[in-house]
Amino acid sequence: MPPTFKHNFTAGPFQGTSTFSTGLFINNEFQDGEGQKTIDVFNPSTEKVIAQIAEASAADVDRAVQAAQKAFETSWGLTVPGNERGKLMMKLADLIERDIDEIAAIESLDNGKAFSVSKNFDVTQAAAVIRYYAGWADKVHGNVIEVNEQQLAYTRHEPIGVVGQIIPWNFPLYMFSWKVGPALATGNTIVLKPSEFTSLSALRVCALIVEAGFPPGVVNVVPGYGKIAGKAISTHMGIEKVAFTGSTVVGQEIMRDAASTNLKKVTLELGGKSPSIVFDDADIEQAVRWAAYGVFFNHGQTCCAGSRIFVQESIYDKFLEGFTKRVKSLQVGDPFHPETFQGPQVSQLQYDRVMGYIEHGKKEGATLHLGGERHGTEGYFIQPTIFTDVTADMKICREEIFGPVGVVKTFKDEHGRQIWIVIFAIFFISGADIIHQANDTFYGLAAAIFSSNISRALKTAHELKAGTVWINCVNQLHASVPFGGFKQSGFGRELGEYALDNYTNIKTVNVNLSRDSPI
Structure with a gap:
């Protein structure tokens, strides 16, 4: 049986x-x-x-x-x-x-x-x-x-x-x-x-x-x-x-x-390592709530999780203060408790993997701003975790963690054009460009933009290499809207009419209606 x-x-x-x-x-x-x-x-x-x-x-x-x-x-x-x-x-x-x-x-x-x-x-x-x-x-x-x-x-x-x-x-x-x-x-x-x-x-x-x-x-x-x-x-x-x-x-x-x-x-x-970009004209309270949802929804076990948060310099401190407060308010615990938002990781294997990334982040020199520890004594629970003072080459910035771990980083502006004086020459370098930073990943599944300037948001959305871009929201999925990735986030589309193409062969039938032939 x-x-x-x-x-x-x-x-x-x-x-x-x-x-x-x-x-x-x-x-x-x-x-x-x-x-x-x-x-x-x-x-x-x-x-x-x-x-x-x-x-x-x-x-x-x-x-x-x-x-x-x-x-x-x-x-x-x-x-x-x-x-x-x-x-x-x-x-x-x-x-x-x-x-x-x-x-x-x-x-x-x-x-x-x-x-x-x-x-x-x-x-x-x-x-x-x-x-x-x-x-x-x-x-x-x-x-x-x-x-x-x-x-x-x-x-x-x-x-x-x-x-x-x-x-x-x-x-x-x-x-x-x-x-x-x-x-x-x-x-x-x-x-x-x-x-x-x-x-x-x-x-x-x-x-x-x-x-x-x-x-x-x-x-x-x-x-x-x-x-x-x-x-x-x-x-x-x-x-x-x-x-x-x-x-x-x-x-x-x-x-x-x-x-x-x-x-x-x-x-x-x-997989994904999706960026969330918060511009200085964003509604900060709205951006804080959505960014927290972007990272910690489903315990961070989401392929499109907005786990790389880029905040414009002028609002960084205010955003981080609100973001920290919001993340601290998230209830972790028994899935059947009505106030619970975050439950455990799915398995011992996944728990160990996420904790390994947290330890790696600390060893690489990132600042453990919040969390980073086990929650409770039973089950695969991990505290919601935030790292700051991160660099683009750190493992926690480049690899998909698939857990409740996010990094927060600053940027100057869309173009981020800086002047470097090297010996006697002046070079104009756009390496700090937020578009470059956001696209600096071999993934390309999703991204989120927070701005009250819709022209700026749309221009940025069109420059990002991602299959889905959310503006002033994140992790919004609908049966009728296609979802899928660029680069090493995959190919083909789920959901919407586009997904039907994955499951059909197209056959052409030609019918001759005349009695004529080539020979």
Whole structure:
């Protein structure tokens, strides 16, 4: 028998027992993995094991691919009209909303994020994304192209087939919706691997996929380790497209795997080291609140976190004072406490990684302005942390920490033109230019600008090398608005109409309407 999750929730809006299977979900059935191997699931708030999930092997992934291929050929794909796919997706979104309190409680228990965030952001937005793409399901079509009176040419946007999807642990169900939404709308079938740290919400929703009436094999969920199940997905000859959200290093490995096998299509949403730029004409109170949200939302475990904060010199002291006060007010603790904003890091591994960066920052000579220590004695909690007196070459300024750690740095102006006198010559150098500083990273996922001068803000936005730029806000994500990166933050777009392009092949059909031929 496959393993089962059973937990009695006593805090928050959902109070009761949640019970569901945590086996591999293949062909609409929960199953044991090969050899009945399991993975322990830890509550990051207590460091205690709360469940086991089935561990997928390469053979299990193969079984899932076979189920998905059969479904694509017989009960999904081109055989089911878009409006019928859309109805099932709408039903799934309704069911997620029906069980929102239970799913949010599972997400908070498994991931550690505040229940208020799980419910009002993660699960709410996951349902919204699936509903958004349900609306697209019967609107994915090609064009008729005028050639001449003797020729009819048109294009078809056809599903690719079986697609592999690998999602991270920071937004488990929300990332699930980003992947399955456009794939299902366009008629593909799915083999999805959630993170081994946070598979519970995806498995709970698998039961809703059955309840909604999806045919067997359309969605298959195979929890497991990246080196085993993830690699099996990226190398499987029966999978013609793979979508991955996670680190840049793993994204590069997936590209190599895809290229070395069947040259499958790849889309990657990878890491970031996003700048937040605060100009001297910004509403400082507004900038303080948004900048704090930019760094510490989701415990800093956000790929687009605004972890590099650049503040114009003339307002630096005032901003830092307000920012410090605001960060100190953030409540860290039990995810089910109504006042909690920041819960624990997701795992011991991530806790150790973040604390390692904090120690590195201190050794490099940065000033630990706030935090930098463990919060409490149980769980993977880290105090919200701010570094000042940082330089661009420091590790904490260049690498993605993926935790509640931000750096605050000054700049002079947009152009930052300085005069240096070297021997008898005068050189005009623009190295302090805020655009240069903000773009001085191999990432390019997002950025934020705070200014009351919309012309200045827009000019700056157009000069930044980032896939998303927020003005006077940060971390605002919507189902209809595309999201993705430049440079080593990946390629392809999630969300919006653009994401549909990731999951279709374009076929051209030419029809000769005359009896003429070239010879």
